Amino acid sequence: MSALKQIPFDALNQFAVVAQQQSFSKAAALLDMQPSTLSRHIAALEKTLDLRLLQRTTRTVTLTQDGAALLEKIAPLLEDLGQITRTAAESKRAMSGLVRIATSATMAEICIVPVLPMLRTQFPEIRVELVLNPQITDMRKDRVDFAVRAGNLEDQTQIARKIATHEFQLYSAPSEQSHESARELTFDPQFPSARAPTLICEDFFILRNLVIAGEGRAWMPVEFCLEAEQSKQLVRVTPNNSEFFDVFIAYPKGSLVTERARAVMKLVTQQAKATSAHVSELTPQPSRER
Structure with missing residues (x-):
């Protein structure tokens, strides 16, 4: 849990997008970054947590049991943070x-x-x-x-x-x-x-x-x-x-x-x-x- 507190929002968000898309290339396109960079970020996240989150094959990316458990916990938090970010952006546009x-x-x-x-x-x-x-x-x-x-x-x-x-x-x-x-x-x-x-x-x-x-x-x-x-x-x-x-x-x-x-x-x-x-x-x- 202490390690989770040190993980930036971007790393958890990137993991969630990869899990939802079941593809590094599709997730990278949505996140506007290179697949290789995204892969390194996920590997660093797994190292920090000391957990295997994704099962990679040449064609698919699937969640491991630990990955599924993590996604279930962070998905509501990511949605709330996303909504807060969108609201802040809308407020800034309204005040311009x-x-x-x-x-x-x-x-x-x-x-x-x-x-x-x-x-x-x-x-x-x-x-x-x-x-x-x-x-x-x-x-x-x-x-x-x-x-x-x-x-x-x-x-x-x-x-x-x-x-x-x-x-x-x-x-x-x-x-x-x-x-x-x-x-x-x-x-x-x-x-x-x-x-x-x-x-x-x-x-x-x-x-x-x-x-x-x-x-x-x-x-x-x-x-x-x-x-x-x-x-x-x-x-x-x-x-x-x-x-x-x-x-x-x-x-x-x-x-x-x-x-x-x-x-x-x-x-x-x-x-x-x-x-x-x-x-x-x-x-x-x-x-x-x-």
């Missing part, structure tokens, strides 16, 4: 390939970009394509696996799962904080607190840079502005007032969500929740007014 995510540049910056290092470590075979188009509604047509959205989702063709809530604050440059006549900038003219904006820009990167440069003030996500706020490039104009918007992961109803897409969704969800918790720890709790 492309995942397409529709979102905005801001949502990508907050929820997805921080996930990429973890994704490379945990699932190195998964590739990600960011489709930075918040207007995509037909994800099947555009071959999108899932979307990351903010705001109210009312599309009945999609399944939406809330993953976080984003706080918005009215920001300005420090020099513009007390100016009552400061220009209003906005990413969306329908934003609840937008008042006759002088500039509408759907890109928060540009909007943030304009506010830092003193070109006006704008409502922006705290998560997106926290670093600039901590470096005193931005200040909150009315720190006790906030707007809140929910963040969702959405995917088409009735669609097959791949295992790799689910893995990325899970990481994005964890990141969104962690970011919200981190922001809450670093900022005072505002009054939640909708």
Whole structure:
């Protein structure tokens, strides 16, 4: 029994294949090796066990009594190990390939970009394509696996799962904080607190840079502005007032969500929740007014 523990899986598997095929040449073809090499491996196995496992003739290969007893014991183990190997291979294939995510540049910056290092470590075979188009509604047509959205989702063709809530604050440059006549900038003219904006820009990167440069003030996500706020490039104009918007992961109803897409969704969800918790720890709790 102690000798069995030192025998590699390959040697026992090769013996089982020879026994099942009753031929070294047929077994060698299945195992993709030379018959002479296979014969040497079986001879080494017999020497290690100090047992004659196979009876060889010029035409046939048959099991000895000891060989039959060994095969009966190891066959279930070999099948279990084979199944484990196949399952592992299938799992690796499932976690490889492309995942397409529709979102905005801001949502990508907050929820997805921080996930990429973890994704490379945990699932190195998964590739990600960011489709930075918040207007995509037909994800099947555009071959999108899932979307990351903010705001109210009312599309009945999609399944939406809330993953976080984003706080918005009215920001300005420090020099513009007390100016009552400061220009209003906005990413969306329908934003609840937008008042006759002088500039509408759907890109928060540009909007943030304009506010830092003193070109006006704008409502922006705290998560997106926290670093600039901590470096005193931005200040909150009315720190006790906030707007809140929910963040969702959405995917088409009735669609097959791949295992790799689910893995990325899970990481994005964890990141969104962690970011919200981190922001809450670093900022005072505002009054939640909708």
